[in-house]
C-alpha cells in the first residue's frame with residue numbers, strides 16, 4: 599500500500615474556502631484566490647546566494663476567501679489552525695507581535711504593504727489548503743501568496759506580481775522571522791502550467807521554460823519523508839550567515855557575485871566554509887547544465903545532475919538527513935533515473951525522476967525501506983507543473 603497526496607480541483611478548493619468563510623462570518627466572500635505550493639527541480643540554497651533555481655508550481659494550493667471591511671479589524675479563520683478563528687486589529691500583526699505564527703503567514707503581507715505606504719483596510723478571510731504542511735513544499739508561501747493576491751485585488755492596490763513576490767518574502771523574513779530567499783514566493787506567483795520557472799536571484803531574471811515529462815514517458819515523483827523540518831531552528835540561518843560572511847570578505851554581498859569562484863575555493867582554508875562555498879559554486883554549474891538539457895527536451899539526461907545535487911547537499915552543505923538519503927537511494931535502486939532532496943532540507947521532501955511505468959515500483963521500494971527503518975510511511979505526489987496564483991471565484 600502506498601499513499602498518494604491528492605490535490606483539490608480548483609472548484610473544490612474555492613467552494614471549501616467560501617463555505618468556511620460563510621460559516622465563520624455569514625454572507626459570501628468578495629472572492630476566492632488560490633496560490634500553489636512548489637517543488638524545486640534543482641538549484642538548492644542558491645536563492646539567497648545570488649544563484650539560479652528551477653522550481654515548478656504544484657497543483658496543490660492554498661485557497662483564501664476574503665472580503666474587505668469598513669474598519670481596521672481583521673478576522674481570519676483556518677480549519678485545523680490554533681486557534682481556528684483569530685480576531686484583532688490590522689496593526690496587531692507585526693514583527694514581534696503576539697499573533698500566532700499562522701496569522702503571521704496569512705497577514706504578514708498586509709504589514710509589509712502598509713509600511714510601503716499602501717492604503718490597507720481590515721478584512722475577513724477564511725483559508726483552506728491542500729498543500730501538505732511541513733513537507734518542504736512551501737505551504738507557508740502558498741498562504742502568504744494567496745492572501746497577498748487577495749489583498750492586492752480586493753483593495754485595488756497598485757502592486758504587480760513581481761513586487762508581490764518581494765512583499766510576501768519580506769512578510770516571511772520580517773513578520774514570521776524566517777530568513778528565507780525568494781524562490782518559494784516566486785514559484786507560487788510566477789510559475790506556469792507545463793513550465794519550469796528559471797529564477798536567477800543574481801539579476802532578478804525569471805523565465806518560463808517548457809517542462810513536460812509526461813510527453814516523454816517520465817514522471818516526477820515527490821516523496822514526502824514526513825520527517826520534521828524547521829527553517830527557523832537556526833540551521834538555515836547558519837548556512838546563510840556562513841555564505842554571507844565569505845561573500846563579505848570578498849567585497850561582495852552574495853557568493854554569486856564573486857568574479858572567480860574557483861579561485862576563491864582555492865583560497866579558503868576553513869573546511870566548513872570551503873564545503874559550503876563548494877556546494878554553491880558547483881550547484882550553480884549544475885543548474886546551468888540542467889536548464890540547457892531541459893531547453894532541448896533531453897529530460898532523460900538530467901538524472902545524474904539530480905544525483906550530484908543531492909550528494910553536494912548531503913556532504914558539502916550538510917542539510918540532508920537519513921530519511922532523505924534513504925528515500926533517494928531507494929528510489930534510485932528501484933528504477934529512478936536520478937533523485938535528490940528538495941527545498942530547505944532537514945526533512946521535508948525528495949524528488950525522483952522516474953520512467954512512468956515504474957512509479958508504483960519506486961513508491962513501494964521507498965515504502966519498504968522506510969518500514970525497515972521503522973519510520974512513518976512516506977507519502978507521494980506524482981507532480982506536474984501547475985499554474986501560479988490566481989483568482990478562482992468572483
Ligand code: GLA
Pocket residue numbers: 638641642643644645646778779780781782941942943
Ligand atoms: C526554503 C526557503 C527557500 C530556499 C530553499 C532552499 O525552501 O524558503 O527560500 O532557500 O529553502 O533552496
